[in-house]
Structures are given as structure tokens and as C-alpha cells.
Amino acid sequence: MIKPIVQLLAILGLMACAGTVYNLANSGNSQKYLPWDGSKIYGVAATTVQVPPRQDPPPVEETRQPTQPAGPGEKAIAAPGGSGPSPREGTTPGATPQAPDEFRRIALKETLEELEHETTFIDARRTREYEAGHIPGALSICPYEQADFLDKINKLHAEANLEAPIVIYCTNSNECESSKMVARQLKDVGFLDVMIYLGGFPEWQKEKPNLIATGKEPGKKSP
Amino acid sequence: MSLLKNRWLTIAASLVLGGVFLYSSRHKIADPPDFAHIVFNYKLVPANLINVVAIFMPWFEVMAGLAVLTGLGRRGGALGLALLCILFLGALGYNLHRGHPTICGCFDTYAAGKKMTDAEKFFAMKKEMALDFGLLLLALQVFFASTRRSREGEAPFAPSPGLTPASAPR
Numbered sequence: 504m505i506k507p508i509v510q511l512l513a514i515l516g517l518m519a520c521a522g523t524v525y526n527l528a529n530s531g532n533s534q535k536y537l538p539w540d541g542s543k544i545y546g547v548a549a550t551t552v553q554v555p556p557r558q559d560p561p562p563v564e565e566t567r568q569p570t571q572p573a574g575p576g577e578k579a580i581a582a583p584g585g586s587g588p589s590p591r592e593g594t595t596p597g598a599t600p601q602a603p604d605e606f607r608r609i610a611l612k613e614t615l616e617e618l619e620h621e622t623t624f625i626d627a628r629r630t631r632e633y634e635a636g637h638i639p640g641a642l643s644i645c646p647y648e649q650a651d652f653l654d655k656i657n658k659l660h661a662e663a664n665l666e667a668p669i670v671i672y673c674t675n676s677n678e679c680e681s682s683k684m685v686a687r688q689l690k691d692v693g694f695l696d697v698m699i700y701l702g703g704f705p706e707w708q709k710e711k712p713n714l715i716a717t718g719k720e721p722g723k724k725s726p
Numbered sequence: 727m728s729l730l731k732n733r734w735l736t737i738a739a740s741l742v743l744g745g746v747f748l749y750s751s752r753h754k755i756a757d758p759p760d761f762a763h764i765v766f767n768y769k770l771v772p773a774n775l776i777n778v779v780a781i782f783m784p785w786f787e788v789m790a791g792l793a794v795l796t797g798l799g800r801r802g803g804a805l806g807l808a809l810l811c812i813l814f815l816g817a818l819g820y821n822l823h824r825g826h827p828t829i830c831g832c833f834d835t836y837a838a839g840k841k842m843t844d845a846e847k848f849f850a851m852k853k854e855m856a857l858d859f860g861l862l863l864l865a866l867q868v869f870f871a872s873t874r875r876s877r878e879g880e881a882p883f884a885p886s887p888g889l890t891p892a893s894a895p896r
Binding site: 506507508509510511512513514515517518519521522523525526529534535536537538539540541542544545546549550551629645647648649680 | 755756757758759760762763766769770771772773774776777778780781782784785786788789790793799801802803804805806869
């Protein structure tokens with residue numbers, strides 16, 4: 504029984520060498536490189552599962568704006584190195600009710616209005632999906648392409664007005680958590696008005712097929 | 727019992743087991759961020775370990791798959807792949823139990839799986855669990871059939887008795 508265990512240890516050693524060399528060899532390639540520790544990006548969401556919306560929402564849900572559907576509840580299973588969902592903060596008239604880990608969801612109509620107002624859009628999907636088609640003017644910031652993810656966030660922080668609204672979308676914000684991961688980073692660096700387009704790109708593609716830019720460049724916003 | 731330790735069954739099991747894990751590692755190695763997305767989607771791995779798992783697990787599949795295929799450390803490779811199958815079964819089973827639809831990512835990318843509805847994901851999870859159970863049985867067959875006793879008797883890939891030095895004419 505000792506021999507198979509020694510063989511398994513040798514396999515683990517080879518695995519460690521190959522994985523390390525491969526990852527370091529791709530350190531300049533955001534499509535392949537992963538930093539060893541992604542906890543800053545994944546955060547508490549790594550072990551938090553979405554559960555279906557309740558039939559009778561709790562009283563706290565009533566404070567949401569009309570455009571904000573009753574979002575799915577979250578059940579913290581474990582929170583290594585982070586805090587669980589925080590209680591909703593008190594809201595002031597005119598202000599967007601947002602808990603530190605929740606973001607205002609907007610529908611297609613509001614998204615179109617934001618596009619008309621030259622709001623910054625962020626596409627949180629993979630770069631190749633972005634290049635295949637995105638909302639005109641949107642920037643590509645994917646949380647899984649971590650070689651340059653935080654650099655892109657910092658660049659946006661340096662260039663953009665922190666009070667200006669930002670709309671983030673991915674595939675579908677009910678399932679795709681990339682938008683929330685980008686939104687958390689933006690909140691962390693100080694952006695105040697971060698919204699998530701609920702329908703995501705599939706809805707946009709279906710409803711506004713003529714308003715899609717392709718390629719690496721954001722393209723012009725022309726609703 | 728002798729059928730379970732049949733040399734040709736072990737050869738076939740080794741080829742299937744090694745081939746399946748080599749095949750399943752290809753897209754994970756080609757696109758580590760996509761695999762990190764898959765690991766994240768399981769909601770079981772602590773945040774600081776997601777990238778570590780995404781970097782190393784595909785290479786474990788490659789090394790263990792090669793060990794089983796080539797016979798260099800076959801029992802160790804089969805043991806490792808059996809443990810991996812148990813891990814996959816546990817992860818998929820737990821997510822099925824708590825109703826969390828998960829894209830397995832066993833043979834395809836996250837992008838390919840995310841077009842599925844929740845019901846399709848649950849069905850796919852059950853299918854993947856059945857596949858993992860089958861692979862676990864293959865790994866156990868390779869592990870137990872490749873013991874020293876079987877190697878002395880009817881070991882897979884062993885030279886025929888007529889060619890062994892012990893039976894050679896002196």
C-alpha cells in the first residue's frame with residue numbers, strides 16, 4: 504500500500520511543478536494567468552449560494568425602489584476572511600437604498616436612459632464574449648481575467664468621477680455573479696452609484712439587436 | 727472475482743480512465759480563468775483557494791491520467807483519480823442536495839454550460855454523477871487489479887510467460 508501512496512505523492516509533485524511553470528509562463532497573458540490568491544476578487548461570494556426568492560418577502564424588501572425586483576435571498580454557508588450580508592443601511596429621501604453588498608438593479612428601459620446620458624457601462628463577461636458583441640461604449644472588465652482586473656479598476660478610478668453612475672452587466676445578473684464582483688470592487692474604491700443591468704447582454708441582444716458594437720474597442724454610444 | 731482482475735479488462739479500464747481525464751483537462755488548461763469561474767460557481771471552495779484549485783487540478787488530471795495510461799505509477803494514478811471522483815461526487819451531490827444548480831465543467835467550458843436552464847443543469851449534474859461513479863469503479867478496478875499478486879500472474883501489459891526470463895530455456 505505504500506508504493507501507490509509514493510506514486511501519488513510523485514504525481515502531486517509533478518502537478519505542482521507543471522501548474523506553477525504553466526501559470527508563471529502565462530503571467531503576461533490575462534486570458535490564461537491566475538494570481539495565486541483571488542480572495543480579494545471573489546470575496547464572501549465564493550461560498551454564498553443564491554436561494555430562490557421568498558413567496559412573502561420580508562419587510563426589508565419593501566424599501567426597494569419600484570425598478571428593483573425582489574432579489575434572490577442569500578444564505579451564507581461560510582465566510583472565510585469576509586463578512587456576511589450586512590443589514591440594510593438607513594436610506595435618505597432621494598438616495599438609492601443600497602446595502603454594502605447589494606446593488607440597484609435596473610431594467611432595459613432604465614439602461615437605455617443611462618446609455619443616453621453617457622453613463623459609463625462595464626461589460627463583466629470574458630473578453631472574447633465582449634469582442635463578439637457588447638453594448639456600445641461599454642468597457643471590458645472581467646473579474647476572472649485577473650492579470651489586469653485590478654489595474655483596470657484602478658485606471659477607471661483614476662479617470663472617472665466617483666459620483667457618476669456606472670452600469671455593469673454580464674450574461675444575466677440572476678445567475679452571472681461577475682457583475683456583482685465588479686460592482687463590489689468599484690464600491691471598494693469609492694464609486695457611489697453602481698447599478699447592475701438585470702437582463703444582461705442576452706436581453707440586450709434580443710431587444711436591441713441594432714445597438715451592438717463588436718471588436719476590442721468600446722464603440723460609440725448612439726442609442 | 728477473476729473476471730474483475732482480468733488483464734484485458736484492466737487494459738480497457740486504464741485506457742478509458744486515463745483518456746477521459748486527459749480529455750477533460752484540455753479546456754481547463756487552455757483557459758484557467760474559465761475553470762476558476764467553474765470552481766467559483768460550485769460555491770464550496772474558500773475564496774483564497776479557488777485560483778489554486780483552478781491552476782493545479784487540471785495538471786493533476788493530466789499527470790494521474792498519464793500514469794494510468796502509461797503504466798508508470800498506475801496504482802498511484804488510479805488511487806488519485808478515485809479520490810478525485812469521490813471529490814466530484816461529493817461536490818455535485820452536495821449542490822444537488824441544497825438545490826444549487828452547478829455547471830459541472832467536466833468536459834466543457836463555463837460559457838457552454840451557462841446557456842442551460844436550472845432544470846437542465848440539475849439533470850446534467852445527475853448525469854455527471856453517474857459518469858463519475860462509473861469512473862470511480864474503473865479507477866478501483868485498475869487499482870485492485872494491478873496489485874503485485876496480479877502482476878505476477880496476469881498483469882496488464884506484462885510480457886507473455888513464454889518470454890519471461892524465468893521460463894526461458896537455460
